[in-house]
Every structure is written in structure tokens, then in C-alpha cells.
Amino acid sequence: MGAIENVHKTIVAQRDEGKAVLLVSLELDEVMNLSDRILVMYEGEIVGELDPQKTTVEELGLYMAGAKRQQPGKEASA
Numbered sequence: 001m002g003a004i005e006n007v008h009k010t011i012v013a014q015r016d017e018g019k020a021v022l023l024v025s026l027e028l029d030e031v032m033n034l035s036d037r038i039l040v041m042y043e044g045e046i047v048g049e050l051d052p053q054k055t056t057v058e059e060l061g062l063y064m065a066g067a068k069r070q071q072p073g074k075e076a077s078a
Helices: 002-016 028-034 057-064
Strands: 038-042 045-050
Touching: 002 028, 028 057, 038 057, 045 057
Parallel strands: none
Antiparallel strands: 038 045
């Protein structure tokens, strides 16, 4: 558990310094808590760009399952 917390703190510190961080994770709570924005891929295509402050885990899951797709350049809102 301590190692995961250390990695999360390092990611947040890098982000706070203005550095770009690419996080790839299957853990939805981790994605929601550490991300400024979320891009969802389904079948090799970006199907959604979400703001973790304005979306739910359920909505994120629908994008991941391919049930929802956005028009290019439009951000979803909850």
C-alpha cells in the first residue's frame, strides 16, 4: 500500500510542477482521483474526453464499454 501511495504522490507532484503525466490504468478510482482530464479509448479509437470533476464512474464505464461516443471536440458533462 505504501508503494502505491508514493507513486500517486509523485504523479501529483509532477503534475503540480506543470509537467505532463500520462496515466494508463484499469483502476477507475485511481483514474478519477489523479486525472485532470480523461481520454477513453475503445477499439483503438478515442471515444470520449471527460472531466473527472464533472463525470461519474458509471458514465466513464459506458464509454469504456463502447456504449457512448462523443462528437470530436466536445467534452461530456454529467
